[in-house]
């Protein structure tokens with residue numbers, strides 16, 4: 001009360017930094033190898049700012065947001081993917097959701113995590129996520145039941161964990177490489193990802209050659225930082241397999257929460273709790289976990305919700 005309200009519309013506005021974020025899908029070997037490559041710098045920075053993520057948390061959220069966006073791209077319109085990852089580390093858990101039109105949103109249960117860097121100088125994402133736990137993927141394909149796949153975490157570094165998930169749960173051998181470079185002022189300086197999938201009939205030499213091609217690119221975040229575009233990355237990975245770029249899809253951080261949706265969450269609380277908020281604070285503030293938007297509900301609205309309980 002009395003403090004100036006934080007305007008939620010700031011979080012809702014399109015972020016110009018995200019204008020440069022996009023993914024490409026490409027095929028090689030007559031459609032038997034699929035590569036998705038993305039630049040996600042703007043949306044990772046948007047996630048960092050919205051959630052006040054500290055550097056290790058920003059890298060973890062950015063990696064899971066990038067991988068989830070890539071996983072959603074091949075779905076049909078109206079589909080969605082939700083990923084949750086928890087490994088017992090200080091982040092508490094990560095959640096991301098994405099749609100095939102390029103919308104993605106993500107958060108960490110504990111945003112204020114910053115660990116000392118690893119010996120190789122990289123952010124210790126594995127240490128922040130933890131290694132004892134599961135990666136869970138829920139794909140809503142518009143069917144009666146969503147598809148749910150789970151896989152034990154391999155390293156908590158997220159890229160390895162998605163690679164293991166694809167093989168174990170979807171029986172698709174491949175490779176997922178993710179990178180988020182955090183720069184001055186803890187801002188996300190560059191971010192991106194690659195998802196390589198070997199489809200039935202892929203050439204026998206593909207696993208080794210693709211792995212070598214990916215290794216030759218170096219760290220994805222560094223490649224993006226050096227100005228390499230997603231289509232260049234995809235073509236470099238598919239080198240030797242007659243690559244074709246199929247589509248280019250813009251990516252952005254976007255949440256579809258609404259006042260009405262958060263009101264329903266509030267309506268689910270016991271009437272006693274609603275009354276306590278009304279009497280003690282004169283209002284209730286509900287924060288969307290995915291995007292950190294705040295919604296305020298005044299005393300009158302709380303009274304109406306209490307009354308609706310009968």
Ligand code: ZN
Nearest residue numbers: 255257288291
């Ligand atoms: Zn939201």
